[in-house]
Amino acid sequence: MNSKSSIIKIAKQTIETESKAILNLSNLVNDDFASAVELIYKSKGRVIITGIGKSAIIASKIVATLNSTGTPSIFMHAADAIHGDLGLILEDDVVICISKSGNTPEIKVLVPLIKRSKNKMIAITGNTESFLGQHADFILNAFVEKEACPNNLAPTTSTTAQLVVGDALAVCLLNLRGFSSNDFAKYHPGGALGKKLYLRVEDISSVNQKPQVLASTNIKDIIIEISEKMLGVTAVVEDGKIIGIITDGDLRRMLSKVDDFSKLTAKDIMGYNPKRINSEAMAIDALELMEANGISQLLVEENGNYAGVVHLHDLIKEGII
Known part of the structure; x- marks a missing residue:
């Protein structure tokens, strides 16, 4: 042997x-x-x-x-x-x-x-x-x-x-x-390979719920919004524009630092200049942006206005990863 x-x-x-x-x-x-x-x-x-x-x-x-x-x-x-x-x-x-x-x-x-x-x-x-x-x-x-x-x-x-x-x-x-890669996608519409070539951010974000609050929204309503929309995040919006973001991680950190949070609003805990992506971008670009920044969701914009959320789990579900 x-x-x-x-x-x-x-x-x-x-x-x-x-x-x-x-x-x-x-x-x-x-x-x-x-x-x-x-x-x-x-x-x-x-x-x-x-x-x-x-x-x-x-x-x-x-x-x-x-x-x-x-x-x-x-x-x-x-x-x-x-x-x-x-x-x-x-x-x-x-x-x-x-x-x-x-x-x-x-x-x-x-x-x-x-x-x-x-x-x-x-x-x-x-x-x-x-x-x-x-x-x-x-x-x-x-x-x-x-x-x-x-x-x-x-x-x-x-x-x-x-x-x-x-x-x-x-x-x-x-x-x-x-x-071109677009031609290749036309002949390979199925599977992860095809999706990397043709699937756009809007194809995913459009079927998700669209969590959003105002800068003046209180903590209780923020928690309800994040929980009901089930994306672990909400955009903070003013006149249709993104001005900030609140994640479930932000809420946990807030709870560990503040004894009385009953008077806090979104403006007090939101993160400024959140990572965002255009709705017309490829889904694979969203994945690369998430990986580069160590985050699991991106806010989506369309013509400069808030359009929704794309989550890492969505990309996994679609076979992009």
Whole structure:
């Protein structure tokens, strides 16, 4: 049985083998790569990506990456393609075939069929002299010297290289399209990632209650306001403008310092110049402001007027954190 030290050694060797192969890929990027990117960018159709075995799994991931960054793509399994799925390919589509050897039986059957339909074909292969390499319009070289597998058999380094080539392709297209964070949010509306990109402060504060008191409000009514609105805070407002803030922490400190607080008002205990944020700001900006100042809520303004409260708990509930 292997010791922990030998396991760690093997893991490190695997990572080092793959990292060296990935680093070498930058030496293989050439005019064909640039031409393939331009072909896809200018195409009026979609990108159809196909492969067999482990390459098919990589193809599916590249499809997902392209779709999420503005390049419409479809996965087509090479085995299914020669049994009816070729109908997926439309006239203006660009086809990407992924194969380490470029000589698998399915690829040898599929490639001539694609060529017959006159669709442009890009190869991602580690063997530029293969059947696939010889028939592709453009070759994206994914050559690796050896697999991380000790028997040099299981696709490990080679599939990692294919994935990296696909990522490079996607990022180049993303840049050509001027794909922004707003575009990314449009394609990723769900989950924490999407919310960080599109959720605004007003989306959260507008569903919260809006605690507020006047500078002349007495302590009893302040406590009632904070308790009823359940945000641990109230704004002190005058003519719709924020002039101060009172937190439940301020109330506790006041109780520890004053024996008779019956005559105190909001003006006597409020904090001046409270941290605030515009309602149009991104929710992630609210989180960063809270973290920078060690606070758990912000007062929200809209056109210079008090508009509500955004609380750290709201951001946690929305999955921003």
